[in-house]
Amino acid sequence: MSRTKYGNERREKNLWRRKGNQESPAEDCAPEAPRKAGERSSLSCLGGQFFFEYLVVVSLKKKSGGDYEPTITYQFPKRENMLRGQKEEEERLLQAIPLFCFPDGKNWAPLTEYTSETFSFVLTNVDGSRKIGYCRRLLPVGRGARLPEVFCIISCLGCFGLFSKILDEVEKRRQISMAVIYPFMQGLRESPFPAPGKTVTIKSFIPESGTELIELTRPLDSRLEHVEFQALLQRLTPGIIIQIFASAVLERRIIFLAEELSVLSQCIHAVAALLYPFTWAHTYIPVVPECLIDTVCCPTPFMVGVQIRHLQQVQDQPMEEVLLVNLVEGKILTSVGDEEEVLPAKLQSEMLTSLDRHNSNNNVQTSEQVNAQVSECFVHFFVRIVGHYAAYIKWSKSGQGTLQERAFCKSITSKSCRKFVKKFVKTQMFSLFIQEAERSRATQEGCYFQQKITEYQEQKKQRKNS
Numbered sequence: 001m002s003r004t005k006y007g008n009e010r011r012e013k014n015l016w017r018r019k020g021n022q023e024s025p026a027e028d029c030a031p032e033a034p035r036k037a038g039e040r041s042s043l044s045c046l047g048g049q050f051f052f053e054y055l056v057v058v059s060l061k062k063k064s065g066g067d068y069e070p071t072i073t074y075q076f077p078k079r080e081n082m083l084r085g086q087k088e089e090e091e092r093l094l095q096a097i098p099l100f101c102f103p104d105g106k107n108w109a110p111l112t113e114y115t116s117e118t119f120s121f122v123l124t125n126v127d128g129s130r131k132i133g134y135c136r137r138l139l140p141v142g143r144g145a146r147l148p149e150v151f152c153i154i155s156c157l158g159c160f161g162l163f164s165k166i167l168d169e170v171e172k173r174r175q176i177s178m179a180v181i182y183p184f185m186q187g188l189r190e191s192p193f194p195a196p197g198k199t200v201t202i203k204s205f206i207p208e209s210g211t212e213l214i215e216l217t218r219p220l221d222s223r224l225e226h227v228e229f230q231a232l233l234q235r236l237t238p239g240i241i242i243q244i245f246a247s248a249v250l251e252r253r254i255i256f257l258a259e260e261l262s263v264l265s266q267c268i269h270a271v272a273a274l275l276y277p278f279t280w281a282h283t284y285i286p287v288v289p290e291c292l293i294d295t296v297c298c299p300t301p302f303m304v305g306v307q308i309r310h311l312q313q314v315q316d317q318p319m320e321e322v323l324l325v326n327l328v329e330g331k332i333l334t335s336v337g338d339e340e341e342v343l344p345a346k347l348q349s350e351m352l353t354s355l356d357r358h359n360s361n362n363n364v365q366t367s368e369q370v371n372a373q374v375s376e377c378f379v380h381f382f383v384r385i386v387g388h389y390a391a392y393i394k395w396s397k398s399g400q401g402t403l404q405e406r407a408f409c410k411s412i413t414s415k416s417c418r419k420f421v422k423k424f425v426k427t428q429m430f431s432l433f434i435q436e437a438e439r440s441r442a443t444q445e446g447c448y449f450q451q452k453i454t455e456y457q458e459q460k461k462q463r464k465n466s
Contacts, residue, residue, distance in 0.1 A: 058097065116136060118135065134155065227371055238355035279433075343381075
């Protein structure tokens with residue numbers, strides 16, 4: 001059984017280590033376990049699986065000192081007859097969830113108005129598999145001042161648009177009664193997760209409204225179903241997005257600042273998606289809980305989001321070189337200094353032109369169109385830079401491949417591209433990608449990246465012959 005690691009911390013039996021008489025987060029800053037190249041860390045799954053593992057409700061309970069502590073007050077389903085190892089893993093999971101549902105501290109007060117907010121977090125096992133928490137924070141129906149609560153769906157499936165619609169239905173039922181939520185979630189749990197482009201219909205009874213048919217359609221392009229690039233384009237200039245991409249592709253430390261949890265999670269998911277077909281294999285926390293702010297002191301690569309109210313606390317930490325991005329004001333607060341020089345100049349200029357074009361047209365494009373076009377821009381960069389990798393994998397009689405790294409780099413005629421690739425091949429994301437490619441000739445066949453490589457190579461041949 002694999003132990004579960006939440007954020008960048010390895011939990012043993014308890015979520016916390018004790019220091020004296022105080023509870024404080026563990027300080028292990030080991031990076032997250034690597035995943036196979038091309039895997040989207042369970043963010044793209046085949047149809048037919050269950051929609052979710054758990055639905056939990058996290059509420060704020062007042063402690064004797066006056067602070068509030070997030071606590072799970074409802075769980076569906078209640079799992080029974082589990083093996084000891086399964087039970088221990090579930091306990092660790094359920095211990096971590098409240099912390100990420102209310103990452104913004106314990107200083108709450110009852111409210112009469114609160115705008116519902118949707119966000120997500122990721123829990124990573126040491127084997128690299130991930131569980132995603134889809135959250136809707138809302139103010140329950142009632143009179144007078146009351147505390148918000150979070151409905152959190154835990155799933156291994158990455159489809160943020162689909163789960164946002166499910167949370168809409170959960171919130172609608174919450175305004176009637178908690179009892180109305182159960183049959184809806186039971187029907188959802190009994191339904192198979194649809195294949196890309198397919199629809200599943202859930203029957204659900206609502207008092208005074210009768211039986212409703214709820215259609216949940218999965219996007220046809222499952223590669224981008226967990227992404228919303230519009231969130232980045234609305235808050236950052238193309239130049240800043242390119243600098244962030246340059247930092248991410250060399251696996252540096254990146255911190256995003258915003259106040260809204262939804263903005264943080266959307267933007268970090270979008271940045272991670274820019275790396276396709278490669279995968280960020282290090283610490284990845286879309287919203288860092290206040291008590292884990294010292295995550296930013298880690299010497300290893302990380303990509304994290306922090307609420308901007310904690311900016312001073314972040315800046316007071318003894319951080320190493322880091323890219324600090326303010327999503328509220330759309331600017332970089334701290335940088336290494338060479339971000340504009342990391343990528344080959346010609347390719348960087350082409351990417352900037354492409355993003356500028358999308359920025360000027362994004363008011364007349366659908367979210368799906370923006371996602372496809374922005375993704376295409378960055379995929380094309382990787383096609384141009386490393387799309388020739390397969391030609392430099394030497395195969396043994398046993399079927400095991402080995403990348404001839406020196407020849408692979410030397411074959412690049414552009415000096416600026418070759419300089420970049422020599423750095424890029426040392427990253428963990430490239431190593432994992434190549435390890436997977438070396439296992440079998442068929443590993444990458446049929447994938448979107450390989451299709452784009454083939455298209456590019458055919459276009460080069462046509463230009464050469466014309």
